[in-house]
Amino acid sequence: MTCQQTAELLSSYVDGELAPADRAEIDTHLAECASCLAQVESARCLKHAIARLPSREEPPGAIRARVEALRFGKASFFFARRPVWMAGVALLLAAILAAVAVRNAQSPGARLARELVGDHLRWQADVAPAEVASDDPQQVMRFFQGRVPFTPIAPHLPDARLTGGRLCKIEGRGAQLLFYTCGRQTLSVFVLDRDPGDGRCRDSRGRHVCSRRIGELTVLAVGEMPGQMLEKLLREATL
Amino acid sequence: MALSYLEEITAFARRLTGNSADADDLVQATFERAFGSWRKLREPAACRPWLFRIARNLFVDSKRAAAVRSQLSLAQGGEASGLAIIVPAEAVERLTARELEAALGRLPKDQREALLLCDLWGFRYAEIAEIVDSPVGTVRSRVARARGRMSALLRKTRSGIGEPS
Numbered sequence: 001m002t003c004q005q006t007a008e009l010l011s012s013y014v015d016g017e018l019a020p021a022d023r024a025e026i027d028t029h030l031a032e033c034a035s036c037l038a039q040v041e042s043a044r045c046l047k048h049a050i051a052r053l054p055s056r057e058e059p060p061g062a063i064r065a066r067v068e069a070l071r072f073g074k075a076s077f078f079f080a081r082r083p084v085w086m087a088g089v090a091l092l093l094a095a096i097l098a099a100v101a102v103r104n105a106q107s108p109g110a111r112l113a114r115e116l117v118g119d120h121l122r123w124q125a126d127v128a129p130a131e132v133a134s135d136d137p138q139q140v141m142r143f144f145q146g147r148v149p150f151t152p153i154a155p156h157l158p159d160a161r162l163t164g165g166r167l168c169k170i171e172g173r174g175a176q177l178l179f180y181t182c183g184r185q186t187l188s189v190f191v192l193d194r195d196p197g198d199g200r201c202r203d204s205r206g207r208h209v210c211s212r213r214i215g216e217l218t219v220l221a222v223g224e225m226p227g228q229m230l231e232k233l234l235r236e237a238t239l
Numbered sequence: 240m241a242l243s244y245l246e247e248i249t250a251f252a253r254r255l256t257g258n259s260a261d262a263d264d265l266v267q268a269t270f271e272r273a274f275g276s277w278r279k280l281r282e283p284a285a286c287r288p289w290l291f292r293i294a295r296n297l298f299v300d301s302k303r304a305a306a307v308r309s310q311l312s313l314a315q316g317g318e319a320s321g322l323a324i325i326v327p328a329e330a331v332e333r334l335t336a337r338e339l340e341a342a343l344g345r346l347p348k349d350q351r352e353a354l355l356l357c358d359l360w361g362f363r364y365a366e367i368a369e370i371v372d373s374p375v376g377t378v379r380s381r382v383a384r385a386r387g388r389m390s391a392l393l394r395k396t397r398s399g400i401g402e403p404s
Contacts, residue, residue: 011382011386011387012364012379012383015357015364017363038327042327042331042390043386045331045332046386046389046390047358048332049334049339050339050354050355050358050359051358051359051361053339053340053359055247055250055360056246056249056250057246057249057250057253058246058249059245059246059249059266060259060263063263063266063267064245067266067267068242070267070270070271070274071241071242071274205247205360205361206360206361206362207361226284
């Protein structure tokens with residue numbers, strides 16, 4: 001493959017949107033071409049930089065209240081045909097529901113889920129190299145030894161293959177980030193030495209975040225697969 | 240479930256409309272349409288791209304189709320289709336959000352839209368194609384062109400950010 005042919009595919013390569021055969025050809029070319037490799041690194045950094053821009057905005061309270069009201073029926077019908085006091089009650093109810101929703105969205109668990117998904121998108125193996133690339137749990141654990149404030153682990157997940165890991169910080173504290181592949185999907189598994197939340201599965205940016213306590217540690221899996229599958233994967237994880 | 244995407248749809252609407260007032264109207268209209276046509280959603284897993292698609296369609300509908308087409312056609316052509324201009328990775332890492340936003344703001348609308356859906360909201364090309372109602376190949380091309388153009392813009396933004404190869 002020439003540089004010209006490669007250039008046309010590099011953007012798709014960075015996004016993990018190439019067929020395996022094309023991807024393999026580019027991998028071969030990149031191993032020999034510093035110029036194309038520099039382009040890939042530049043495009044990856046640009047992708048990460050854009051991923052760090054705000055992807056969510058809190059709507060004004062009135063908009064949230066109206067949207068909440070819509071969920072419970074046709075708001076326009078309600079407001080048009082009912083006495084004013086009933087509309088007031090509906091708005092009050094919606095505002096209470098909105099306040100609860102805002103509190104949930106700003107809960108520590110939701111904030112953590114957003115942070116983990118941000119790291120998952122930033123560091124997933126397709127986009128950035130792992131600091132330790134190995135499918136050997138012992139080798140991966142040795143990498144983390146002394147670098148995280150707890151005894152590192154590398155759980156075995158059924159039907160998933162460990163591919164490596166890197167150090168990361170979650171809410172300012174050192175943590176393990178392990179990469180797994182499950183079919184064609186990439187999973188990020190974070191290991192923390194504290195219990196960060198309520199154990200619920202959460203959504204953020206279309207990814208799911210589920211957790212499981214293992215001894216004093218918490219293992220959180222982030223991926224595109226449905227939350228139920230992630231939960232099952234974690235439930236069947238072994239050390 | 241749809242409400243868990245309210246903040247993302249709000250951010251998307253702000254970027255589409257460019258102002259808070261229109262964005263608020265668009266967010267409300269999006270969820271009104273979504274709740275009214277909930278049964279059309281075949282798979283719950285597709286809820287997120289479905290909401291983005293509704294928001295975008297409503298936005299496009301709110302403009303005169305001819306004007307939108309004109310804007311889009313003006314945006315086509317002339318720019319690099321690949322990543323030929325190299326901005327050193329270290330230089331990209333030093334970019335501020337303001338510099339990035341300024342460069343994004345200078346992209347043609349269709350390219351900016353595809354790039355943000357891909358990099359900011361993490362959609363796959365196939366999902367973006369559904370959202371913007373275009374073939375996957377077109378999305379692929381728009382994202383690649385956007386990156387090429389961003390590299391050219393960012394290289395100009397900062398002195399010493401790199402020389403053309």
